[in-house]
Amino acid sequence: MLRVTELISYDVTHLSQNTMQSFYRFWRSEGMVNRKKFKHLEKNMRNSRPQKHITIFICLLLIIFVASGCSNKSTEKASSSYDEVNNFLEENHANVDISNYGYNNRFSILDSDIDKNNIILAGETHAVAKNYELELTLLKHLNQKNKIRYLLAEMGYSDSCYINEYLETGDEAKLKLFYNTFEGTAVWSKESYDFWIELRKYNLTIPEDQRIQVVGIDIEFNAIAALDYLTTIWPSTAPPKEIKLAIEKYTSSYNLKSQDTITAIKNLQSDMVANPDIYNTYLGSKYFDVSIVIDNVVNFINASASNGANSEDIRELSMYSNLKRVYSHLPIGKYFGQFGMEHVFQRTCSSYMGDKTRFAMYLNSSDSPVKGKVLSIAYGYENCTFMNSRQNNNESVAESPIKDIDLLNKYSKSDTTIFKLNGDNSPFSRITAFVKGSSGGSTTDYFQYIILIKNSKGTIPLGKL
Template sequence: MKKILKRIALFVLLTPVVLLVLAFVAYGIYALLAVGGESTPHQAYLQKHKQEVNLNQPSPAFPIFDSAFYQKQIFFLGEAHGTAAPQALDFALLQHLNQRVGLRHYLAEVDYSQAYFLNEYLRTGDERHLQTVFQVWAKQNAQWGNQNFYDKLKKIRALNQTLPEARRISILGVDKLQDLNTTRLFLKAVLGRFPENGLKDSAYVTLQKVVFADTLDEDAFTAAAGQFLSRVSPASSGTKGAADLHFDLQHTLENVAYLSSKTRRDSVMYLNLVSVTKARHLEKAKLYGMWGLFHTLPVAVERGVPFAYYLQQENSPYRGKTVSIGVYTLDSENMMPAAALPAFLSKGERYVNSGLANNDGPMVFVHGIKDLRAASREHTLTLFKTDAPDSPYRTSSRLASFKVLFPNQSIAFAGEHPRLTQVFRYVCLVRNSPALTPLPHL
């Protein structure tokens, strides 16, 4: 009997250890397969088609871009938020495209109301407008609430001060509404510019009461928006200023209505871009912006529909007019909101700097990432052209998926044989970048 009890006790003690060892073995095998080995042909190609970007130069050059690149209308930089280097690259690309093709519109991952306040800052230099937007992100501990982004907007304003007015950069916001209180502040400014005789309709009166109330009643706000849209059609005639004012009002309330209809975020982005383009006569304007990597994928994926994919649909005026640059990271840190992490990792902090998000593990895996490592140096930011005539990426699926161990975060390009060249004509490898710096509560 004692022997049996000992065996049972030993089994109970050893089983968790054995299971843990098996889990580590399984994880190790998974990680090796997910990242894959090295490919000599791919590395030889990458060595021939690369450019290290020196972000310390006042105005970095980008000789790697071909003439077809500059002929596009919309330029995307896609990255996983949290690492510092892409923010610096973002400004360098914006400055370069402003100089090279006269690009003036930064297509930002912000909504229309937020863009208004960011543009007011660019126009006046009053940082209270910046704080209107950033204090919400800082309060939410969102990754956008970082000092690097805040400082980048200061650099854009400083750049604008050196440019003639016709070449100055402004922010174009097309995202789904992020904060209704910021939207209400924007509508206060809009309604405050309306002539008194233009606000006699009961729908306007109801909207005014909600917007100018001491506190925001979200249900009443949504109801007032719906009432306005169903009863009032702002005139498109008259002066340009009046037409712009009417558009600001109707477009913003349409976005309030999108919230109640639960329209998908990337779909809203597309609808907003079409609407703003038409209203602001930007049909031929060049647009550039840095977005979350998912939004910049111009192909179907297994989970969700990306913004850039909507732009490629048959009825889209932007079909064939976009180009995306994908950012991959190695040996870098990521500023992660602590709320998204287990308690033993967050330790009560707002953010945690972590290497978990690098593309060779331990949480994110990109098949073929070792080739980018072999073709680059430590502490560099390197651009690679993926679709030259001799590119092996035209016929292989390397770098064409992101496997993430967090639920619902993996990105797999749809199709039996996905190709990197269908998604990113250029990729950027960031090595040894620090994390973003959190913005203090404002």
């Protein structure tokens, strides 16, 4: 930013819009001028004759500074604001190597914040190849340094049960059961499939009580597969008479296109709520699994029936409800999850979900067991593509969910760089950078870290299993 002494000899008609806005932001922060007055000032400067506009601008500057009682220190504060941002980024970043899924202690920049939080969320653009290398490399660090062993996943709970069976047994048939239901989606990729192969290899190298467990908290997008999973854990014994009718109607058909089946599933859900003790006794250790899967099949049915009107609301609230359930059900521990960036914002912004409440926002709500214990990491992308499942799996340019990438490129000396944005004296706790269409507040109200990913291809379609 230009200093007042430099402006004396500067042709202000050449000032860029960004520079003018920088002056405005500083003056406003000091209580010197409002936007209406600033726009009038800018217009007068740009419309005035060359021999007059410098004098006008300097006089107005002097009036503003004298009237506000600002000192030279305040003037220097404006000129050094960019320096403050750059100095902070210089001191709070690390270039990391994620090739070959290796452990990388450069992620230790996260450690103090991981210790303070219980839920760590990373937000990606789906179907970028390096997402999977990054996820596993980061997960290994969190597991080894911070003892995190719960991997939250953007999948249904029944899906994660299949994945966990594979991780425990090595039976790829379980893995294929999951993938066979997602052909034609962003999940259907070689990188996604290989991620679980590599995670199993890693799990086998660490003690059993430290091994990573997958926890699906999304609605059951493939409801038929979810109901099929329930048949594998349903008791072979006859149900008690009090719940027999509801169960028999449910087990008689799995045709979700039939209204009778949908009604039977919803009736079973209601019956489980009305008779929890009887179902708990009948289902035993599988009660939790059955109840959460049934609930999220119903959530999927309701979201689908809304034709998009409130499907996002249903989904985000379902994810939050599911997190609370698994959080109280599983042994105490910290969780890491890599989701689409929309779910990870801790404040509303003008992305496609608009003013809707995101999953991470629910996690910070008043009734949340992890309120104030949520860390969000935004992934930014530079020169990356993604597998576009909506266009025959062709590669398309990956849109970065954050902006101001050029500000980060100066410090990015590798294809993966992590930036810490929070902490003492962070300028990002006072300004809003990197957020597209912010709703106010500061950067750290939305997320607290950025990982910049560069030069990644899109994922490769999985092909025939």
